[in-house]
Amino acid sequence: MSWQKEVDEIARRRKIAEDLGGAEAVERQHAAGRFTVRERIAKLADPGSFREMGAMAGKGTYDAKHNLVSVRPSNAVIGTIKIDGRKVSVDGDDWTIRGGSSEATVSEKWIYAENYALEMRLPLVRLVESAGGSVRLLEQQASTKIPGYPTWLMASMLGYIPVVGLALGPCAGLGALKAACAHFSVMVKGTSQVFAGGPPVVERGMGVKVDKEELGGSHIHTRESGVIGNEAETEEEAFDMVRKFLSYLPSSVFEAPPVIDCDDPRDRREEELLSIIPRERRRVYKPRRLIELVMDKGSVFEMTRHYGRSVVTCFARLDGRPVGVIANDPMFYGGGLTRAAAEKMEAFIDLCDTFHLPVVNFVDQPGTVVGPEAERMGTVKGSVRVVSAIEQSQVPWCAIIVRRLYGLAGTTYGRLQGINLHYAWPSARWGSIPVSGGVEAAYRKELEALSPEERAERLAELEEMYDHLESPFLTAERFKVPDIIDPRETRALLNDWLDDAWRLLPEQLGVKSRTIRI
Template sequence: MSWTHELEELERRKEYSLRMGGPEKIKRQHDAGKLDIRQRIERLVDGGSFLEVGGLAGSGEYDEHGQLTNVVPSNVIMGRATLDRKSVVVVGDDFTVRGGANDGAVGDKMMFAEQMAFDLRLPLVRLIDGTGGGGSVKNIEKMGHALLPKMKIWPYVARNLTQVPVVSLALGSVAGQGAARVAGSHYSVMVKDTSQLFIAGPPVVAKIGQHLSKNELGGSAIHTRNGVVDDEVDSEDEAFLAARRFLSYLPASVYDVPPRGEVPAAAAEQEWLRTAIPKDTRKVYKIRPILDTLFDPGSVFEIGRHWGKAIVGGLARIDGWPVLFAASNPYHYGGGWDRQTAEKFIRLVDLAETFHLPVVNLVDIAGFQIGLEAEKDGVMRAGVRALTAVSQSTVPWFSLIMRRAFGVAAGGHQNSSRFNFRYAWPSAQWGSLPIEGGLEVAYRSEIEASDDPEAKRAEIEAKVRSLTSPFRSAEAFVIEDIIDPAATRARLVEFANLAAPLRKPGQVATGYRP
């Protein structure tokens, strides 16, 4: 007696699984400009490293003698693999089987993948291409009853956000729970033109009189500008590269600390930073060249480029050590914070706190945005949440005042209840509000009573400006140190090396707010 028959059946069942939804539906997927799920996994992970879990799950078909004739595989494929030789969990939707709808899945495989990442303390990469929710309307006829939405998966999603890095790549049309899984991650990406994200898709939205194409309703041009999704890329391969880069800065879980990367042989030339900030306060400057100069060459990984534009933020390295950075962007409303910018800052601070990343904050902020639209947008509520996130932060901070630091918004440049590294450039100015606006309030009666109001205003401004020199503040120990901009990189290197041994593994009390 041998197990030859059973081993042959095992191979047949594996073969059925590899067929996915069949040649016709696979062709349709490719003709739409999309890879199928197995191609996606192959291109994402290290070659030959994918170990599938639950590959035999599906709906078996049998003849009148009970002999297997076919298996329609589950449309959720998952398993373990390595990315750049580091272990991860990968879970992906197979759109060729029932369009990725949850009623094509078997055995709650998505939840199993979330559980596997949590218990093994491994990063999770989701390849999302479908609804991934409670199934289609057609499923009601099949089951004979309607399901009450429970979001059974969400406790698994929420707790993973507190423990392991989670990346979601939207690679097709995602709606409902699938869309929620994209947003419920530490880093998310959409592929331009081929992926869309909706609460409900065009056929449903048409019922309320809005007749829109998929991209008009939920394309990347919408969701990477409103902050639902972090970034957009031009191809699936670029999405896989973005996932790899993001994870390279982070530990496998909160129970470890971010690994040090390669120490650069040399940094960029620093002397030009002495002229980076224009003397004319009405002129702006580009922040990204400053970032490329201060951080290790080629290490800047920006997150959320198209939303919350008053700051540029993301991950970088200093002397090989991973850090999170936030930098004011004067090209957007002069660096003044709107609601989106405050929300982006919160996400960045939470990411740093969750995964023990030191923070580098480059400050040039005139305050929160002002005016009627800002008040209607509720900037202050989002701003207060951002200030609270900073006050709850426990990781080391390095703050550099490059130019302006005014108002309540600037008060959140670091947690004032803890020791932080803080420096200023000679170009720095600070106060409760900019002189230009404050003069009209503080000296109104004196200016109006003058025979020459404009001359009086200029006289008062010159006097007040002479008192706002950062050197005057340094005399009073308001600022700890004013440094030559060309020396900033050296101060950052010292910070990174002093901060590295202070990083403490473990879960943080504040959790993570997606």
Template structure:
């Protein structure tokens, strides 16, 4: 009985499997014709909508008033800028169809875009000389760059991406970068307390050493101005750039300054000479080139070493012209930039902030292909005395180099802080002490070359900021608490005052001057180990290259480890 039941069951199972196989191999019946409202299986309808919107976004409306105004002002359209900035073929957009769409309902569930205004900010990924970056670019031709429905979210997303992926971020500013407009109140139906959700991420980028580079390619207004000024490095196009907290109409109503143009209010002559913007460029293309150049010296983040490039300039190249560059007559000036360009790799010097804080010279260069920050005093301006603006400029550069793990080579010729009523009025000591605390709170390696004078607090701060000191002096070096001019009068005031005869007083002054000059022979200081080594100026490059190679090979890897473990915390702002 049991066997019979098992047999039946087995036959039934076999029949079912056979039926299943037959169903697979039998010719399939044709599907019924698609229903009128059936959607395509390959989603071609959705892909078609996306492509339509992208085509509109990529194609300028040459009749649009905003586009016409952009061209009449001599400015590139936003997508022209992006393509000129990035390496060919590297542009990948993020948020490519964000914007305002009016949809036309078709039959059933179908619809198609009837009109489309793209978001007024183009953002995405690309490469600069092979380096991957994220970027944001304002479109002033649409609502002058003011906020729209998608812009804030897009911008915040790109700021977050820069931190998460440790990628440099480039900001091309032309407008308010999504800042407010009174029309937003009408659109929303209520007024709002201004939010600032992106700046948390900006501050994080700056202090993490994620390159944040900006260009002013039109009027940078309000939030747009804030975004570019917050960058590690900023540049303004001389022909179209301007920057201000509020435009001429608002200014006229608030301060009664009427008839101001964008340039009058915040053009290059204003902001490239007061330190708000670092550099000036002739036009948009030169702005893009400066952005590429600065990025070439910087790592992707503070957890990496600056990029090292091959160099054809011999590390042991003698700089014989430096032996006579410092005049024997102490009152005569010399070209401090000539010293910099002679010592560093040929063609590698890039100056930052040349038009402001002109008592100081700062920038980036390479030695043996390795990036190095440069600081020098400028004896051709105010005899090199360090004023408030020069101190601010050097403070910013020290923090910049500290953020990016870039060692510093400084050429020191400083008679002290600037003196006089203008120096006191501009808070020279306040800014000088801010510089001093920055020297002593940053940790990037510093190598000093004393080319001439080292006097006062300013000189002491620059040379004593690292322990042990890494420094050499040239034979032209002179140093002390005060320069002899003025110092002799102070130190021997009673003696000189007591000599009533003018000729005798002048003769005594000359005797004192000769005596002090003899005692200030730099070799005497070296005899007392007051200076570690006096070198032949021609060997400066060789010595600096050797120092920098050791720093990159031995010291910077340890610095990266300490930074990753939270032992050091560079702060840019």
């Protein structure tokens, strides 16, 4: 006698699970412009690589003879997939069943997928679309519960494996937490929203009537709050971002970042770099173009572009080796450090340090942004936290000072302890405050006693004198900057540095003394 009957039952139950919440619920999901959880997994995964776990979990109904009448599947779909040949753990919410409610499912199921990723040292991808908790659960349990999931190692896993949160529809309560508590997070414009409580909760609790998009759309969280990093136009674009993000990172902190073949010459010289920084100090330039000219062609992947916009953070490669890249963007606040930019920079430094990506910092820092609003936002505290993140990091670091370096935020250019490796372009200038404005303040009494014509002449003399004193060559004469370089040599220099830096990575593999700060 065989077990064919039971094997047939396995197939039957898996078919029920594959049907999700039924044809009508799937149709409503598609009408809302969103894929189902199983379609999402299929689009993200290498073809045929999904190995599902817990397909038979759910709530079964039986007749008097214990025959299965129906099953409402769990609204969590979990398992492992491969992305570009590398295994990844995935857990996805099924909106077609009870709106993906976190309390309408078997909570142990999605937690199992996350703990599996942690124990097996696999990257984790969350496909989030959840209405959060539901009071209907009280009818079933006849009691309430204290919030939280003791078996969910939410925070500690961030120090071990790459975690990705994709907000692919409404994400409330726990859904918002799962999307945001990640190294890399993405929202889809127009079809996903993230909030602690949805519009009905806000209206009842605060008397404010808003729709889902006004409350927690991508324009809010990728530009104003910083809760989510990237914005995608479509779900397919979001999946592509996930593939690119993971391609730079190891599967866990116990491995080195992946290296790919590269045919871009290590010593490529770009003539454009010689004039990319304008001589006129009030003119701006495009920092992303600078990064593209130095890094491997086509290798730049930017994160959190629309938040903290005076700082650019991205992954890139040098001779096929992944690095983290930071640059100031003079098009926003002159590149000055705002509280938002400080938060963005701090999180990125922690990310690179956790997963052993050496950091290249292209510095054009005019200082911490000043003014009443900046003080209310605690911008000084933001600068302090960035300095702390840099000093606590262990990953190799190299700064290229391309233009300005002033004030409190000027100390965020690199790790001051140790060798403090940094180079300057001829366009670099630094000091406690810029000459412009500083001269007028220092010589105010003298200047006020002069006629307008005399004042202008004297001010020009003073600025010329101090401009000479700001020359990077004078600093180099005292070996207070290791070297001044031809901008066209930057790529070759960084590749030589990375040869040395890469040799240090094996001894840094493993868990840091602290987990990452999100």
